[in-house]
Amino acid sequence: MPYGTLYLIPVPLAEEAAAKSFTPYLVNTINSIKEYIVENEKTARKFLKEAGLKTPQSELTIHDYSKHNRDMGKADFFKGLQAGNDVGLMSEAGCPGIADPGAEIVDKAHRMGIKVVPLVGPSSILLALMASGFNGQSFTFNGYLPIDKILRSKKIKELEGLATRLDQTQIFIETPFRNNSLLEEVLKTASPKTKLCIATDLTAATEFVQTKTIMDWQKKVPELHKRPTIFLLFHG
Numbered sequence: 505m506p507y508g509t510l511y512l513i514p515v516p517l518a519e520e521a522a523a524k525s526f527t528p529y530l531v532n533t534i535n536s537i538k539e540y541i542v543e544n545e546k547t548a549r550k551f552l553k554e555a556g557l558k559t560p561q562s563e564l565t566i567h568d569y570s571k572h573n574r575d576m577g578k579a580d581f582f583k584g585l586q587a588g589n590d591v592g593l594m595s596e597a598g599c600p601g602i603a604d605p606g607a608e609i610v611d612k613a614h615r616m617g618i619k620v621v622p623l624v625g626p627s628s629i630l631l632a633l634m635a636s637g638f639n640g641q642s643f644t645f646n647g648y649l650p651i652d653k654i655l656r657s658k659k660i661k662e663l664e665g666l667a668t669r670l671d672q673t674q675i676f677i678e679t680p681f682r683n684n685s686l687l688e689e690v691l692k693t694a695s696p697k698t699k700l701c702i703a704t705d706l707t708a709a710t711e712f713v714q715t716k717t718i719m720d721w722q723k724k725v726p727e728l729h730k731r732p733t734i735f736l737l738f739h740g
Contacts, residue, residue, distance in 0.1 A: 505587070505588045506588060507585050507586055507588065507616070507617065507618045507619070508584065508585045508586075508587070508588050508589040508590040508591060508618070509585075509590045509591075509618070509619045509620075509621055510585060510590075510591055510592075510593055510609070510610070510613045510618050510619065510620050510621070511533055511537065511590060511591070511592045511593065511621050511623060512592075512593050512599070512600045512601060512606075512610065512620065512621065512622040512623060513530065513533070513534065513592045513593065513594050513600065513623055513625070514530075514595075514598060514599045514600070514623060514624070514625020514626055514627070515547065515548070515551050515594050515595060515596065515597050515598065515625070516551065516554075516597065516626065516707065517597050517598055517626050517628055517631075517706050517707045517708070517732070518597075518705060518706065518707045518708030518709075518711075518732075519708065520708070520709065521626075521707040521708060522554045522555065524626070524707050525625055525626050525707070526554075526555050526556075527623070527624055527625075529623065529624070530555065530623050530624070530625065531555055531556050533592070533623065534552060534555055534556075534557055534592065535556070535557060535558050535559065536590065537590050537591065537592045538559060538563060538564055538565060538589070539564070539565040539566075539567075539584040539589055539590075539591045539592070540564065540565070540566050540567065540591065540592045540593070540594060541567045541569050541581055541591060541592070541593045541594070541606075541609055542566055542567070542568065542569060542593075542594045543569050543570060543594065543595050543596045543600075543604070543605065543606065544570065544596040545566055545568055545570075547594075547596050547597070548566065548594050549561055549566075551594065552564075565584065567580060567581050569581070569605070569606065569609065581609065582612070582613070582616065582618070585613070585616075585618050586616075593606050593609055593610070594606075597628075597732075598625075598626060598627055598628055599622075599625055599626070599627045601622075602627055602629060603629065603645065603647060603677070626706070626707055628703070628706050628732065628734055629645055629675060629734060631703065631706050631707070631734075632675065632701065632703035632706065632713070632734035632736060633673060633675065633736065635701070635703060635713045636673065636701035636703070636713075636715055636736045636738070637701070637715050638673040638699070638701060638715070638736055638738040639671055639672060639673045639738065640673070642670065642671060642672040642673070643672060643673035643674070643675060644666070644672060644673070644674055644675065645675045645676070646659075646663065646674060646675060646676040647676065647677065648676070648677060648678060648679070649676055649678065649686065651682070653689065656686070656689055657689055657692075657693045660689060660690055660693045660694060660737075661693060661694075663676070663737055664693075664694050664695065664698055664737055664739075667698070667737050667738050667739045668698075668739040671739065673736055673737070673738050674736065674737040674738070675734060675735070675736050676735050676737075677733070677734055677735065678733070678735070680728075680729070680730045680731055680732055680733065681729060681730050683728035683729060683730075683731065683733050684727070684728055684729050686735070687702070687725065687726075687728060687735070688725075690718070690735065690737075691718055691721055691722050691725065694718045694737065695718065695740070696717060696718050696719035696722075696740075697717055697718070697719065697740030698717065698718050698737060698738070698739060698740050699715055699716070699717055699718075699737070699738045699739070699740055700715070700716065700717070700718055700721055700735065700736070700737055700738075701713070701714070701715040701734075701735070701736040701738070702714055702721075702726060702728070702733060702734075702735060703733065703734040703735075703736070704726070704728055704731045704732065704733045704734075705731050705732060705733075706732070706734070710731075712726065714726075715736075717740060
């Protein structure tokens with residue numbers, strides 16, 4: 505029996521952003537699947553309801569892939585696929601596999617010869633890059649910067665140098681409750697003419713995206729505490 509297909513299903517980035525996120529193909533796909541691998545079961549069930557799932561949720565099989573359940577030796581994640589059933593993979597928000605531990609599931613699926621199909625949906629990283637005005641042909645996503653202030657300052661200088669030398673957009677993130685301290689460090693460390701784009705609450709009603717020089721940001725610093733944010737650096 506041939507294996508099923510692993511569908512990579514994007515989840516909305518913000519509350520009440522469903523209409524901006526769903527496509528007819530996505531809705532049709534979730535109504536053809538009864539098994540999911542998810543990072544957050546509560547978020548996943550809410551998403552499925554909002555997206556128009558017609559199957560009773562009591563009939564679904566949902567595998568928890570939260571940080572406490574990431575034992576890749578667990579064959580349960582793949583038994584359905586091996587039996588020929590299609591399975592959906594969902595991150596807590598955004599695109600699975602992008603800055604997301606679901607990449608390990610996708611990697612193992614490829615190694616097992618399972619077909620992987622990515623569906624269209626929101627990626628905060630790409631939305632921020634689109635709206636920044638920075639180089640979209642050469643860019644690097646650096647993930648989280650060091651928490652230690654000395655190392656973080658050194659890393660910011662390093663990214664600024666790469667942006668200038670390579671004409672390359674440097675993208676990074678922080679845990680939302682540490683956004684303000686990271687922004688403070690960027691404004692203190694980077695050169696006045698370096699450009700910084702701050703993309704916050706993407707797709708939400710409170711969405712905020714602006715590109716300014718470090719010098720201009722220093723004049724009025726936005727409040728980013730506990731607001732999901734993407735930071736992008738580019739040369740002035």
